[in-house]
Amino acid sequence: MEPRINHLQIESQVHELLDYPVCTNQITSTIYQCSNDYTGEVNNDKENPYNCPYSGSKCTATGDTQWLLQHLRNDHHVEMHDGRSFSHRYVHHNPKHLHHATWMLTLLDCYGRQFCLYFEAFHLKKTPMYIAYMQFMGDEEEATSFSYTLEISGNGRKMTWQGVPRSIRDSHKTVRDSQDGLIITRKLALYFSADNSNSKELKLKISGCVWREH
Amino acid sequence: MDMDSMESSTRSVQNDEIHHNGTFHFSSTKSHGGGGAASPAVVTNIVGPTATSVYELLECPVCTCSMYPPIHQCHNGHTLCSTCKVRVHNRCPTCRQELGDIRCLALEKVAESLELPCKFYNLGCPEIFPYYSKLKHESLCNFRPYGCPYAGSECGVVGDIPFLVSHLRDDHKVDMHAGSTFNHRYVKSNPREVENATWMLTVFHCFGQYFCLHFEAFQLGMGPVYMAFLRFMGDEEEARSYSYSLEVGGSGRKLTWEGTPRSIRDSHRKVRDSNDGLIIQRNMALFFSGGDRKELKLRVTGKIWKEQHSPDSGLFMPNLSS
Numbered sequence: 001m002e003p004r005i006n007h008l009q010i011e012s013q014v015h016e017l018l019d020y021p022v023c024t025n026q027i028t029s030t031i032y033q034c035s036n037d038y039t040g041e042v043n044n045d046k047e048n049p050y051n052c053p054y055s056g057s058k059c060t061a062t063g064d065t066q067w068l069l070q071h072l073r074n075d076h077h078v079e080m081h082d083g084r085s086f087s088h089r090y091v092h093h094n095p096k097h098l099h100h101a102t103w104m105l106t107l108l109d110c111y112g113r114q115f116c117l118y119f120e121a122f123h124l125k126k127t128p129m130y131i132a133y134m135q136f137m138g139d140e141e142e143a144t145s146f147s148y149t150l151e152i153s154g155n156g157r158k159m160t161w162q163g164v165p166r167s168i169r170d171s172h173k174t175v176r177d178s179q180d181g182l183i184i185t186r187k188l189a190l191y192f193s194a195d196n197s198n199s200k201e202l203k204l205k206i207s208g209c210v211w212r213e214h
Numbered sequence: 215m216d217m218d219s220m221e222s223s224t225r226s227v228q229n230d231e232i233h234h235n236g237t238f239h240f241s242s243t244k245s246h247g248g249g250g251a252a253s254p255a256v257v258t259n260i261v262g263p264t265a266t267s268v269y270e271l272l273e274c275p276v277c278t279c280s281m282y283p284p285i286h287q288c289h290n291g292h293t294l295c296s297t298c299k300v301r302v303h304n305r306c307p308t309c310r311q312e313l314g315d316i317r318c319l320a321l322e323k324v325a326e327s328l329e330l331p332c333k334f335y336n337l338g339c340p341e342i343f344p345y346y347s348k349l350k351h352e353s354l355c356n357f358r359p360y361g362c363p364y365a366g367s368e369c370g371v372v373g374d375i376p377f378l379v380s381h382l383r384d385d386h387k388v389d390m391h392a393g394s395t396f397n398h399r400y401v402k403s404n405p406r407e408v409e410n411a412t413w414m415l416t417v418f419h420c421f422g423q424y425f426c427l428h429f430e431a432f433q434l435g436m437g438p439v440y441m442a443f444l445r446f447m448g449d450e451e452e453a454r455s456y457s458y459s460l461e462v463g464g465s466g467r468k469l470t471w472e473g474t475p476r477s478i479r480d481s482h483r484k485v486r487d488s489n490d491g492l493i494i495q496r497n498m499a500l501f502f503s504g505g506d507r508k509e510l511k512l513r514v515t516g517k518i519w520k521e522q523h524s525p526d527s528g529l530f531m532p533n534l535s536s
Binding site for chain 1: 434435437454463466467468469470471472473474488489490493495497498
């Protein structure tokens with residue numbers, strides 16, 4: 001049973017903006033030479049499987065990206081969206097009750113690749129914070145060829161983060177603790193959420209997109 | 215009414231003109247609708263020269279502040295405010311008799327019907343208030359002078375905007391810039407030494423207005439952070455006609471903030487504590503600084519612009535009903 005995922009609701013609208021045809025089933029392969037002069041092709045994914053990027057539970061599943069996608073969808077019930085743009089609303093009627101680390105994971109499918117979008121509530125030295133960031137389901141080398149933006153707006157203010165997705169070789173906790181994403185205090189998040197109704201509800205609208213740099 | 219007996223050394227009375235801590239005068243012909251139809255139990259409002267004498271009676275003999283309920287008196291009838299009563303050790307400061315717990319209810323009731331102009335009448339405020347709501351209005355009066363926006367010290371200087379701009383430039387030696395865009399580098403060789411708040415203020419002059427750009431290093435619960443935000447030298451309503459953006463970046467990452475400048479009516483501390491600006495944790499700021507990441511070399515760029523639409527419509531208001 002997922003511990004805290006019930007507390008957050010996502011209302012998402014996906015904008016499908018595919019600029020050009022997407023190639024599917026691209027498995028990178030490398031040729032390497034070992035000290036014995038034996039050369040061979042290695043399917044990186046199969047030889048060096050990734051850990052399941054679904055954090056929170058102690059899921060120890062490993063596999064290549066294709067297998068992990070099935071696993072995330074079927075076993076962890078993670079939502080998958082097509083397209084490189086997205087727009088989510090994170091709503092919580094009583095944000096003070098969010099536990100130490102509450103988070104949401106959504107998958108994005110674009111450019112023939114998959115990305116993990118994390119949204120998380122946590123405490124940084126007793127200050128409640130929210131962080132959103134993206135990780136690439138693949139190796140770091142390919143991850144650096146992408147960039148992404150995340151934008152929060154509301155109440156006459158807007159904050160935008162532009163970054164490079166980290167590879168899922170880095171655990172989600174590593175990325176979170178390095179604060180490599182869009183990070184705001186809960187106080188500011190509530191300010192973004194403020195409307196005329198005076199409620200202290202969290203109503204964060206986060207939108208963004210991914211693109212390939214080169 | 216014979217005013218001579220009310221003279222004090224600091225004031226003089228001439229005809230209908232009353233000088234009181236400065237100058238104001240108000241005519242005694244102010245009438246209240248239906249004054250003649252008021253029931254006998256209601257005292258008609260006190261205006262004109264009488265108002266001043268009653269107002270003076272409401273001044274505490276010890277601290278000279280205006281007295282508010284509960285107003286006390288001694289057996290001989292000398293009045294005292296509740297704050298001072300605590301401090302005089304049960305002795306009337308006027309006649310040295312022992313103080314009881316006698317309340318001067320009559321004076322409190324007379325004050326209810328006292329009406330006085332706002333103390334900022336000479337700066338343009340046309341309003342007149344009952345004694346008990348005057349103070350509240352004066353704390354919010356739009357004509358009241360602005361406080362010096364210089365953060366850090368508690369500079370008590372007040373005045374209008376042109377005066378404060380000169381004051382910032384000449385007395386606080388603040389940098390002045392003409393134009394609506396900026397590109398600053400904040401450099402600190404040992405960023406670990408940020409103990410208390412360290413901050414910088416720059417004033418921008420554009421669109422015929424003045425803006426204060428604050429850059430500050432301080433401790434937020436989560437550790438050391440840097441914050442940059444803009445304040446408008448004027449009132450909140452006018453501040454909403456403007457927007458500004460701030461951007462920091464480096465190493466393939468960029469953080470952008472867009473918002474509405476706060477009025478300098480909101481203190482620097484209040485804006486800072488509301489997190490209403492660009493906030494970066496020190497680690498991220500050092501990351502943006504590049505190099506060995508031990509030195510802070512943060513480049514902050516930004517611009518100010520005037521919103522085309524009406525200030526009320528909120529450019530970035532999300533459609534929360536969808």
